[in-house]
Amino acid sequence: MAGLAAALAALAAAAWALGAQGGEQTTRITVPPADVASAVPLAVLGDSNSHSYQDNVSFRPGARERGGALRPRTLQWTEVLARLRGREIDLGEWGTWGHAGAVAQGRELLGLRGDRAPRKADYLYNFANSGAGCRDLTEGRFRQAPRLLALMGDEPERWRRGVVVIRIGLNDWGGLLDLQSREPAAPPVRAATATCADRIRQTLALIHAAHPETRVVIVGIGNEADDPAQFDKWRSGAEMANIKTALASFNGALRQLAAGNARVSFFDDLAWFEKLWGTRDAQGRPAYKTVALGSLRVTNTAGDDPRNALVADHHAGLVWNALWAQALVIHLRDAFGLPLTPIGDKELAGFVEALVGRGVAPSAVRTPGA
Numbered sequence: 001m002a003g004l005a006a007a008l009a010a011l012a013a014a015a016w017a018l019g020a021q022g023g024e025q026t027t028r029i030t031v032p033p034a035d036v037a038s039a040v041p042l043a044v045l046g047d048s049n050s051h052s053y054q055d056n057v058s059f060r061p062g063a064r065e066r067g068g069a070l071r072p073r074t075l076q077w078t079e080v081l082a083r084l085r086g087r088e089i090d091l092g093e094w095g096t097w098g099h100a101g102a103v104a105q106g107r108e109l110l111g112l113r114g115d116r117a118p119r120k121a122d123y124l125y126n127f128a129n130s131g132a133g134c135r136d137l138t139e140g141r142f143r144q145a146p147r148l149l150a151l152m153g154d155e156p157e158r159w160r161r162g163v164v165v166i167r168i169g170l171n172d173w174g175g176l177l178d179l180q181s182r183e184p185a186a187p188p189v190r191a192a193t194a195t196c197a198d199r200i201r202q203t204l205a206l207i208h209a210a211h212p213e214t215r216v217v218i219v220g221i222g223n224e225a226d227d228p229a230q231f232d233k234w235r236s237g238a239e240m241a242n243i244k245t246a247l248a249s250f251n252g253a254l255r256q257l258a259a260g261n262a263r264v265s266f267f268d269d270l271a272w273f274e275k276l277w278g279t280r281d282a283q284g285r286p287a288y289k290t291v292a293l294g295s296l297r298v299t300n301t302a303g304d305d306p307r308n309a310l311v312a313d314h315h316a317g318l319v320w321n322a323l324w325a326q327a328l329v330i331h332l333r334d335a336f337g338l339p340l341t342p343i344g345d346k347e348l349a350g351f352v353e354a355l356v357g358r359g360v361a362p363s364a365v366r367t368p369g370a
Contacts, residue, residue, distance in 0.1 A: 052079055058118070078325075226273065255268075295349075
């Protein structure tokens with residue numbers, strides 16, 4: 001046991017050294033004090049659906065750029081919110097935060113704040129990271145919820161009016177569609193549902209034990225069969241019905257977590273998508289609509305051109321994220337009565353058209369209040 005303790009202490013010391021060398025916070029851009037005093041603080045727990053695209057630590061130029069050559073004008077939903085409602089919604093200052101997973105864990109072994117993991121450039125309150133699964137909400141290298149709560153504890157009064165968005169689950173659900181199409185109640189499908197519901201339940205308990213007045217939005221997951229990469233699969237009504245049955249069970253478990261709790265709300269991501277782009281027909285064949293936003297006509301296709309709903313790596317594109325940000329503002333107003341100004345269609349179209357028309361330098365998407 002003594003040998004193990006010594007090894008752990010050595011690991012922790014090395015982690016501390018690495019963390020000190022790497023630095024914790026750089027490239028900060030501060031939200032003006034007037035914004036901080038009045039805006040609703042909003043934090044995010046989740047996966048690549050919420051990891052900011054302008055993160056130049058995780059998405060290095062020429063390597064994993066989300067949006068490819070069009071990355072500077074391809075914004076994530078948090079980045080859209082920061083630009084259009086940065087005076088009313090505070091995602092925190094933009095900067096490079098945190099450490100590698102092992103370093104963060106080592107700091108915690110020493111009794112220090114782990115800050116966050118992985119190291120990335122993002123808004124201060126955005127703890128989402130690509131590849132995260134539901135277990136990462138509460139344990140492992142990332143431990144998103146406990147580390148967010150440590151940060152929230154610095155300003156408990158502000159978080160009385162704050163919101164935490166939990167948007168996670170697709171990485172647990174991914175790879176199960178073939179099984180769902182045959183057996184929607186198969187043990188692995190039920191296990192993924194139970195794991196995510198349990199981890200989100202634990203996260204809610206942690207948040208409300210420390211911040212009982214903080215609101216939480218639980219976001220459901222969409223149908224991976226709607227991804228253009230999957231269009232040649234499950235081309236029968238029976239297969240699609242099975243997939244929808246499995247998905248309804250998953251989203252139903254998340255919806256139940258919000259039932260009867262005025263501080264918690266469920267955002268139906270599947271319904272949101274189907275209202276805009278539609279779904280497959282009764283035989284499982286793609287039957288999607290075209291979405292108009294200003295002069296843009298956006299189809300449920302993949303490619304870095306903004307006329308595709310998805311970028312080339314099959315994450316949400318600019319228009320998808322802009323419309324999602326618009327819907328979230330409305331949801332926050334309706335569910336919690338928050339004093340937020342809706343993003344009108346004309347405003348949103350003008351914002352997107354300006355991005356598409358002239359492009360945006362990476363530095364221009366960093367400021368929450370821009």
